[in-house]
Amino acid sequence: MLKKTILIIANLDTRGAEFKFVKELIESRGHDACLLDFSMEQEPFFEGDITCEEVAKAGGITDINKVRQLYKSERQKATNNQITGATKIVKKLLQDGKVHGVLGVGGGTSSLVSTTIMKSLPFGMPKLMASSMAGHPKYVGKYVGTKDITMLNTVVDVVELNPILKTQLINAVGAICGMVELSPGWEVEFDQPVIAITSFGFAERAVEPSIHYLREKGYIPVPCHAQGRGDRAMDELIREGWFQGVIDFVTRGIGEQLLGGNCAAGDDRVLAASESGIPQVVAPSGLDMLSVGGNQELLQRYSDRPQAVIDNLRIEVRTAVEELEEMAAIMADRLNASQAPCAVLNPLKGWSSLDEKGRDLYDPVADSAFMEKLKSLLKPEIPVKDVDIHLNSPKFGEEAVTLFHQLYAEWLTAKKSGP
Template sequence: MAKVYVIGTMDTKGDELRFAADCLRRAGAEPLLVDVGTKARGEGADVTAAEIAAHHPQGAGAVLGLDDRGAAVAGMAEALTRWLVARTDIGAVLGLGGSGNTALVTQAMRALPIGTPKLMVSTVASANVAPYVGPTDLAMMYSVVDVAGLNPISRRVIANAAHAVAGMARHSLAEVAAQKPGIGMTMFGVTTACVTMLREALEATHECYVFHATGAGGRSMEKLADSGLVSALIDVTTTEVPDFLVGGVFPCDADRLGAPIRTRLPYIGSVGAVDMVNFGARDSVPSQFSTRNLYVHNPQVTLMRTTPDENRAIGEFLVERLNRMEGPVRFLLPLGGVSAIDVPGMPFHDPAADSALFETIRAGFVTTPHRKLIEVPAAINDRAFVDATLAAFREIT
């Protein structure tokens, strides 16, 4: 039977971790107690902190015995991640702890494939959990009381968590061979028409997984790619890049487009919705942008038109990553407009800004037998652009 990895600091949370392990055994699961205490004083673990720390690229000395607790926790997180992803007997992972241990254990959990059960019982789970969950299927449970001793409340919460992961480990869905290959797609409101036509053209032969490009969406799509759950990417909506570079509320991270670099998956991309940076309500737009071209999309979302300089930076970000892709690549430029509101008569129509974007990509793009730049004299939501994207997809898949 695959094991349930119970991870925490045995020196301070030993009673709670052992209680969780007992609950798992009674539920018919096999626990494995893993100590990640940076002082290496825990007792009773199946896997000691020293064993985990030894997986740090600089050795256990980069983790244990440090005076700087933050550095020690960061080092243990890296060591745990490297150790955990190499395991082949994981049925589920259960973490218990406060803010430091939550950051440590969830970093390692996020490195596991989508579908591997991951549950973190944490004192911070009632706050903003986005930094801990990221683009994964990691679940968090609020501990209610601190994970600092066993009492009637903590016993109930920990037991519920243990029984939940025992169920996930013991009753996982049998692997079913996909009837159709999967495709990851990115979409935003202003590229919906394009992606809808692409999906309708491909869904008879492919499973189409559409991701809302709101920061987490792009990361989630790339997590699926890294996990081997899609066979190609149709990434026409790279709008998270301007938010990352300019400071919007839907940013990607520095690893955007990293998955096709690592996996060499067929990649079809474009510049959908890079004409905008996203903010919240109109009064939430930073004061330095008050004189910019702003468009109130709805009461909760305000869009800001990107400038030529910003578009040059966006183009440089994209082309640097495209040139590192060694798998089959087709990148399309919609010369008639990059979104539904970047066409003649619409509020973000700005030929100078689009020209700066296109020229930057043209100048930096390195064409090879497997990597090609395709210019389409149409807007991104036009049928002609969709047809060109479909032709590129069929050429490389």
């Protein structure tokens, strides 16, 4: 087994024995452990391999005592300086091939600093945060965002070693060591075009067959769960150049963002592919509903709407004509910005498994109003293909792949012919 280096992000001014234990445990596994100390409150119990003074200087403050003063009066500035400095140092280590995985351990401050640094690192690089905050729903979304950061809930606070904490720290070390030992690296190479697909359970009868149809045509399909995070992450990966095309079955993030639903996906839905100049086929699945489960304000606001109750957390209410027309305007604006071939595929018999005849959210009048508005606003060169089938069906998946394949061929031809 090749020896790897695991970077431990630490605040050694408030915790010492815990990090010493973690470092020694990693080394006992045959790997190198490098302690990066971002301490900003007081003198550390012992020096890190990368000291808090080095971190402070890299962040722009040459005197660590200045950081400690700021910590008392303007804590955010002190924290930002240490994050900036640590990120610069870690990126240099990465560039030099001197780090293969990153482990953070601690509570609120450590989780914030460590995960912010981790977010700057490449997709696929092992990143693990062992934290007493990992079970807190209000914070975890902020710590992880759309990045591939693994959170381990220590349950107890990371303060002084005890048998319960030791068990969790051993688990954390085992996890990060396993990751670096098995990691194939993060320079991923593809020998075929990679195509993103948005998916969720209410459209799976179309999504699952489309994966096989794409493979048959020589593509590598990558489904992205459109629950507000997965589709947001997809848009980020599009802008980073990971994908060469998109079949966007589930554009629900547009409506969720507009109406403040549980699955809001930011303002880049559809736009990322348009501005990145890659072909896309877009469908309206998920625009027929708004996710309100667990949100008392939304549940009360939409109490008079038809709703589908999946479980306590997944309650979907039907979207109204006026809202859908607003969504159509947003979608049209973003598709009109496309620098590559794009098209809309319109299923005439419903948009999701909840939008079928006899189901709670079935409303063909509202669906039609959305599509009429969209057609009126799209550029003439962007086709809308009506298909007399339901979206949640294998046939729709096949139609989407066929249409995408045509657009992709057009795109390749245009690229080869040059500007």
